[in-house]
Amino acid sequence: MKKIIVPVDFSEHSEYALQTAASIAKKQNSEIIVVHMLELSNAIITQKQSYAMEEAAFYLKLAEKKFQDFLNQEFLSDLTVTPIIKHYKIFSELNDLAKEEGADLIVMGSQGASGLKEIFIGSNTEKVVRNSSVPVLVTKGKAVVSDLKNAVFGCDFSDDDIVPYQNAKNLLKKLNCNLQLLHINTPYGKFKTTKEMKEKVAKFLTKANESELTFKDVAYVSDYTVENGILEYAHDQDIDLIVLATHGRKGLAHFFEGSISEDIANHSDIPVLTFKI
Incomplete structure (x- = not known):
C-alpha cells in the first residue's frame, strides 16, 4: 500500500481518520496525503477586484496555518505526510486526486451512529464513496489504531x-x-x-x-x-x-x-x- 488519502476539515473526527491512516501507514510503509477542501467560489478566485483577491488569499493562508497546527501530531512522526489544499468543495475531485497519486485507500471520519455529519456536512461522505474507484474506509467516531482482525x-x-x-x-x-x-x-x-x-x-x-x-x-x-x-x-x-x-x-x-x-x-x-x- 503506497499512498493513503485523508480528507480533513480540522475537526476531531478528521483527526480520528488521520490517526487511523497513520496506524495503517506505519504498518504498510505508506505515504499519507492530507487534503483540505477549501470552499472558495470561482468568482472569488478569478475576480480582479483587490478585495476579492485579498479574501481568497486570507482563506488560503488560514488553511495553511491550520494545516501546520493540525499536522503537528506525535502519531505522524516518522511518516511521509503531504498536505494539499483544493480550492473547491467538490468531493468527486478526491477520486481524480486518488487516480493522479496512485492512492490505494481513502480514509474519512464520521460521527458514527448518529449519522454522517460533523466532518462533512450533508451527504458528502456518501458522495466520495459513490465516486471513488479506490476503497474508502469510514471511521466511526474514534480512531482505529489496533489491528483489524x-x-x-x-x-x-x-x-x-x-x-x-x-x-x-x-x-x-x-x-x-x-x-x-x-x-x-x-x-x-x-x-x-x-x-x-x-x-x-x-x-x-x-x-x-x-x-x-x-x-x-x-x-x-x-x-x-x-x-x-x-x-x-x-x-x-x-x-x-x-x-x-x-x-x-x-x-x-x-x-x-x-x-x-x-x-x-x-x-x-x-x-x-x-x-x-
Whole structure:
C-alpha cells in the first residue's frame, strides 16, 4: 500500500481518520496525503477586484496555518505526510486526486451512529464513496489504531460482488485481517430457500476462485432487514470492520434497495470499508 488519502476539515473526527491512516501507514510503509477542501467560489478566485483577491488569499493562508497546527501530531512522526489544499468543495475531485497519486485507500471520519455529519456536512461522505474507484474506509467516531482482525463482507452473492470481494480480500490480507462472507436472508423480496442459497453460494465461490470454501464456511443470518442483519451479526461476532460493495453513482451496494446501505453507514458504530463494483 503506497499512498493513503485523508480528507480533513480540522475537526476531531478528521483527526480520528488521520490517526487511523497513520496506524495503517506505519504498518504498510505508506505515504499519507492530507487534503483540505477549501470552499472558495470561482468568482472569488478569478475576480480582479483587490478585495476579492485579498479574501481568497486570507482563506488560503488560514488553511495553511491550520494545516501546520493540525499536522503537528506525535502519531505522524516518522511518516511521509503531504498536505494539499483544493480550492473547491467538490468531493468527486478526491477520486481524480486518488487516480493522479496512485492512492490505494481513502480514509474519512464520521460521527458514527448518529449519522454522517460533523466532518462533512450533508451527504458528502456518501458522495466520495459513490465516486471513488479506490476503497474508502469510514471511521466511526474514534480512531482505529489496533489491528483489524475480523471483517465481514455482506453481499447477495451475485456476479457483481465477485471483483469487490476479491479486491477486499487482497487489501485485508495486507492488513492481516480475516474476511468472512455473510448472507442475509429476509422475508421480503429476495427471500431464498436453503437449497437456493446453497446453489447461489456455490456458484459464487467457484467464480471467485474460492474452491476451498463451502456453504458451511459462509455465515447466514435471517432478519427482517439487511441492515439489521449485518449490524446484529457484526456486534454478536465482535467484527472489527464491515465491508460493502458499492454501485457508484447509482447508490451503495448492489444488493441493497433504497437507502439501506446509507443506513448501514449512518447507523454503524463499526468502521465501514467500501469497494466499487
